[in-house]
Amino acid sequence: xxxxxxxxxxxxxxxxxxxxxxxxxxxxxxxxxxxxxxxxxxxxxxxxxxxxxxxxxxxxxxxxxxxxxxxxxxxxxxxxxxxxxxxxxxxxxxxxxxxxxxxxxxxxxxxxxxxxxxxxxxxxxxxxxxxxxxxxxxxxxxxxxxxxxxxxxxxxxxxxxxxxxxxxxxxxxxxxxxxxxxxxxxxxxxxxxxxxxxxxxxxxxxxxxxxxxxxxxxxx
Numbered sequence: 357x358x359x360x361x362x363x364x365x366x367x368x369x370x371x372x373x374x375x376x377x378x379x380x381x382x383x384x385x386x387x388x389x390x391x392x393x394x395x396x397x398x399x400x401x402x403x404x405x406x407x408x409x410x411x412x413x414x415x416x417x418x419x420x421x422x423x424x425x426x427x428x429x430x431x432x433x434x435x436x437x438x439x440x441x442x443x444x445x446x447x448x449x450x451x452x453x454x455x456x457x458x459x460x461x462x463x464x465x466x467x468x469x470x471x472x473x474x475x476x477x478x479x480x481x482x483x484x485x486x487x488x489x490x491x492x493x494x495x496x497x498x499x500x501x502x503x504x505x506x507x508x509x510x511x512x513x514x515x516x517x518x519x520x521x522x523x524x525x526x527x528x529x530x531x532x533x534x535x536x537x538x539x540x541x542x543x544x545x546x547x548x549x550x551x552x553x554x555x556x557x558x559x560x561x562x563x564x565x566x567x568x569x570x571x572x573x574x575x576x
Contacts, residue, residue: 405494407480408491411479411494412499422471422472473492477554477555477558478559478562493555496556500548
């Protein structure tokens with residue numbers, strides 16, 4: 357009488373759609389992490405104007421420091437003058453003739469603006485934790501809002517309240533307020549777009565820092 361024995365699967369061999377224990381555990385951890393982040397985003401996500409305000413302050417401070425460093429280095433790019441009167445001389449140069457500031461001066465201004473708003477967006481995104489793109493846009497909106505408020509205050513109350521024009525280290529738009537030409541409008545739009553791009557990229561970079569923390573905290 358012959359015996360017929362059925363043998364089971366060898367050790368480590370998968371049966372059907374069964375997954376190894378480590379794979380299942382990794383899947384569960386990843387799913388748990390996504391659920392936690394989703395719940396946190398639903399409650400704390402969105403545009404945070406408080407964080408964006410501090411991001412704007414960071415952008416302004418960085419712009420002043422970078423412009424001061426550029427002037428101290430003695431670069432003749434149209435942003436630095438002998439008496440460090442950065443704003444007035446750069447504005448007058450571009451208003452009189454576009455060639456006087458030079459391509460290097462324009463590039464330096466764009467770089468300063470981009471780096472400054474990148475830092476501001478990074479601070480806002482790092483503080484808010486979620487929606488880095490929205491935080492960057494909020495930083496940019498703060499700059500537009502404050503520029504409008506200062507301009508209105510200066511027009512209504514007098515030039516002594518035009519605070520931005522008194523900051524010699526701040527790289528303003530190189531356009532004469534009383535003479536908005538087509539070239540001036542195009543310049544303003546380009547500078548505003550560069551600032552917005554820097555703020556958005558900075559906000560996303562600041563948000564990504566928290567995603568790495570979440571991944572490390574909820575993984576084995």
